[in-house]
Amino acid sequence: MPVTVKTFSTAAEAATALSSDRAACYLGGGTLVMRALNEGDVSIETVVRATDRALNRIDASAARVVIGAGVTFARILAERELAFLHAPARSIGGPAVRNMGTVGGNLFAQSPFGDFTVALLALDTMVSVQGGLGVRDMPIEEFLQSRDRQSGALVLAVTCARPASADAFRYRKIARIKPKGGSVITLAASLPNSGGRITGARIALGSMGPVPMRARAAERALEGRALDASSIAAAAAVIAEGTAPADTAIASAWYRREVIGVHLRRLFSGQE
Ligand SMILES: Cc1cc2nc3c(=O)[nH]c(=O)nc-3n(C[C@H](O)[C@H](O)[C@H](O)COP(=O)(O)OP(=O)(O)OC[C@H]3O[C@@H](n4cnc5c(N)ncnc54)[C@H](O)[C@@H]3O)c2cc1C
Missing domain, CATH: 3.30.390.50 (CO dehydrogenase flavoprotein, C-terminal domain)
Known part of the structure; x- marks a missing residue:
């Protein structure tokens, strides 16, 4: 079955496209989505992408660190300011997966995956989600409990606590x-x-x-x-x-x- 790919320049437009199409799936790094498509998952009819640079931002200047949903694990490993997240980032897959896989995609990865999300849960993370009704920040525990109902919403960023010491x-x-x-x-x-x-x-x-x-x-x-x-x-x-x-x-x-x-x-x- 043909799959339509829709690319938007803003996260808001991508979120609107996602929330209005039940058969649409957001494409982060694609390490799981592309595997599903290649294996013949016919439930995905539309792939939504966003090139919004806000999804790739990192703000590590304060006690709470903001990481865009599109930030890859390779990028986290390259940031000295994020040294406390290097062990979780390094524990994910091999170099190819770390180059493509994103923080946002990890929030949706089913067990035995989702290692980075475990670290975020310990770090008292808030998840910023854009749905049909606008942007909402929710504690990561609440996000994970309602994860199956979050399809159709776009994760914009996570904000986690910086540990006081190593x-x-x-x-x-x-x-x-x-x-x-x-x-x-x-x-x-x-x-x-x-x-x-x-x-x-x-x-x-x-x-x-x-x-x-x-x-x-x-x-x-x-x-x-x-x-x-x-x-x-x-x-x-x-x-x-x-x-x-x-x-x-x-x-x-x-x-x-x-x-x-x-x-x-x-x-x-x-x-x-
Ligand atoms: C060989 C291999 C090894 C792996 N090893 C590990 C491992 O050791 N540990 C681990 O945790 N994971 C592992 N993974 C799983 C996966 O690579 C990671 O979990 C990665 O973080 C997924 O991110 P992604 O951007 O590639 O997700 P994608 O494939 O792009 O998306 C995955 C899901 O998340 C949704 N999604 C992605 N971004 C957003 C967003 N911003 N908003 C809303 N929905 C979104 C997609 O719609 C899709 O449902 C592995 C995968 C492979 C193929």
Whole structure:
């Protein structure tokens, strides 16, 4: 079936085109969309593109960092100001995928993908979305919970918190094939520290449910405590609470639940 490609110079026009056509699909870097088209996905009749430069902007000058939805992982790796995001960006695919794949597309990637989104969830991110009714900023958790209903909306940018120090943000992806490969588990944690005590930790998990999720019981286990062997053990004991991993070719749900505490302990205690 022929596919129509529509290219717009502004994000607003692209958003209008998307919201008015159920069979339209936005093309970011295309690493997933082009694969779907090449595999014969007939549900996509129109591909919408936008050349709006606002989608490629990075503003890293303030405590909250703005990254346009069209920014690629290769670009993030080239930005010294975004060093805290280099580990998640580097964990995605190989060089070709990192050259094309975008932050916006990653928000929609199904498990075992979506690693960068796990990092964004730990970093208290707001997602800016343009739909038929205008632009709306929503917390990333709300975005992920309603992701299936977001088709027809255009993500413009994400705004995430910059960690206060290198130690205040941790990231680890467990994969069978290294350096690339689908995630067995992806872990990201923001660990703000006030007077030696953790306050307001955000721990995010990938491949432990249908979409990236917070590990709230483990966050509570750390609250007000120093990050030491005792608090790390307390967090590891409850890290799988509320998760719903799937049995996949990469790993079984049982295995994911069994090993996640081990990887959390290693991540928090700085072990390889
Ligand atoms: C070989 C290979 C290896 C991979 N490895 C990894 C990996 O290790 N980790 C990982 O997380 N991912 C991986 N991926 C998946 C994918 O490359 C990334 O998730 C990437 O971030 C997707 O971004 P994209 O711009 O290419 O998305 P696209 O293919 O352009 O789009 C994907 C989906 O997102 C929607 N979309 C894209 N941008 C927007 C926007 N601005 N607004 C609204 N909707 C939008 C599209 O309509 C589509 O539904 C891999 C893919 C391949 C092919």
